[in-house]
Amino acid sequence: MADDLSQAYANADFIPGAGDLPARWSREAAVFREGLGDRARLGLAYGNTPRQKVDLFLPEGPVAGLMVFVHGGYWLDFDPSSWSHLAQGALARDWAVAMPGYTLAPQARIAQITDEVEAAIALVAEAVAGPIVVMGHSAGGHLSARMACTDRHPDWADRLARVAPISPLSDLRPLMQTSMNADLKLDAGEAAKESPALLAKRGDVDALVWVGGQERPAFLWQARTLSEAWDCPWHVAPGRHHFDVIDDLCDPDSLLMQRLLD
Template identity: 75%
Template sequence: MTKDLSRDYANGDFIADAATYPPRWADEAAALRLRLGDRARTGLRYGTEPRQTFDLFLPETTPVGLMVFIHGGYWMAFDPASWSHLAEGALARDWAVAIPGYTLAPQARIASMTDEVEAAITMAAEMIDGPIVITGHSAGGHLSARMACADRTPVWADRLVRVVPISPLADLRPLMETDMNATLHLDAAEAAAESPALLAKRSQVDCTVWVGAQERPAFLWQARLLSEDWDCPWHAAPGLHHFNVIDDLADPESVLVQTLLD
């Protein structure tokens, strides 16, 4: 009998006041967009489908380079509008920040989302010169790691210097044994082809895997697995869980932002 792993990947069930986080994220994101004014360019289109847009945030001076943040939500939820505030740390250090949207399940398969994120970054990279660094959270951590995999050769590949997957889903095979798969429709072939831990990293791309030390054991395992298979560092941020591990992206002096940009 196949084991149901749904509980292993249920984050909100183990976080106090979990329901308060999404509205707070949305409020903080809207507040930053208001403060930035015309330096917040939202809804930029990279394709014709409804969710094929990205938001671009500009620093006060010429950008040092482009930082990309890819949102999570188990490939089934959210859009760029909830995450604008996470651009604040990089903006303070004169980096431009792109936050791509992508078509969600069940309308899209994960492989298609990978292609869409690459396309969004391609357009953002045409608008911003300099090095590229990519981070993302949870499902977005998976997608950020996919951008560094050797099977992908985007036109901006030579500009990508670093990825920092945050709480990434690095091996998708266990997710086939969760109730989420009724929506994701992962099969063995796609799970293998889209699992960064089962793929080689492009040698020139630096990687540090990030995770909250208080996350579910499955996410600690996923982070450690990617760090071992890619032979790269991993960092378990003390005291942080799956919903607040991303907060340090808003702080230009945080260790997370320093790891990403320095």
């Protein structure tokens, strides 16, 4: 019988105060949205179901491009409303920021979620000109990487300049050995077809993998595996764990923002 890998992917169990973080994120996100006024365009529908919506945030001046942030939560949890404040750094650099929602498992398989993220980006790409950078965190890191795979052919593909998976799940096969798979319902076929590390990256798209130095060994392995498979750079952020590795998105001058948008 295969080993149970549930603990290897249990981030919150190893981060003090992790249980308090979702409420804090929601508060910070709400305050940020309120401060934007009509520059926050919330709940733009790209489909017919409640979660098929995307939030779009616009900078004060001319738009330099579109940055997409895809949230994590193991495809099982959260929605864009918890992450609005992470648009701060890109907006300060004059980039518009889109945050897509998607149907969560078990209502949707991961392959369907991948399709939904592609459709969400198509909607906002019609409204925002310029290059597109897609990044995401954890499960969102997986989804952002999928946008650069050669099996994807979105209408906006010629504008995709870079993907930047942060703490990504790049090889989904180990997740079949976790308790989460009761809801994810991954089988060997879908795990292979949806694993960016097992797929080719488009040659015209830049890729950067980012991960926290204090993350679980499984996530360091996932990040390194993708960087090796795609022959692209990876950066280990010193002292960062799985939940604060994305905090530098709020700082327009952080190394993460420089590498994302310069």
